[in-house]
Amino acid sequence: MKLLLDQGTPRSSAIFLRQAGFDAxxxxxxxxxxxxxxxxxxxxxxxxxxxxxxxxxxHARLALSQAHKPSVIRVRIEGLRAEQFSELVQNVIPQCEDDLNVGAMISVNDFQIRVRHLPIV
Structure with missing residues (x-):
């Protein structure tokens, strides 16, 4: 899966994700x-x-635009180090891969993964 990590995420997470086989x-x-x-x-x-x-x-921009893609995963856990962050992403993607492929907004916190399909109407 091809990933684009936003500026607020640990930069070296992309390296860990590439090592795990992602195009990050x-x-x-x-x-x-x-x-x-x-x-x-x-x-x-x-x-x-x-x-x-x-x-x-x-997520707000996607909802307002009624776009079908791109999918977005929002991690709502702060303070994760790069390796922890990349492990979290690696755990979430297999659980949500079908949703991500069709277009989804996914929120991840300490307790749950929430999926909303795009577009939001």
Whole structure:
């Protein structure tokens, strides 16, 4: 699966995810460290990537736009180190892979994974 990690996520998580077999890039690695959310969403859509973020704004933007893609995983657990963060993502993706492939907003916290299919109407 192709992933685009947002600026707030640990940058070296992309390295751990690549080592685990994912096509993962971090916005800081591709010159998008200062990019607006809309630009990140456009890039993810163009490259068929899932956005991984700590930022709630991505879900709000997708809901308002009634877009079908890209899928976004919002991690609602702060303070994770890069290895922990990448392990969390590696655990979530297999559980939600079908949802991510068709378009979904996924929220992950300490207790649950919440999936909402796109578009939000």
């Amino acid at each position: 890039v971090h916005t800081g690695e591709i010159g998008m460290a200062e990019s607006e959310d809309e630009e990140i969403l456009r890039r993810a859509l163009a490259e068929n990537r899932v956005v991984i973020t700590l930022d709630a704004d991505f």
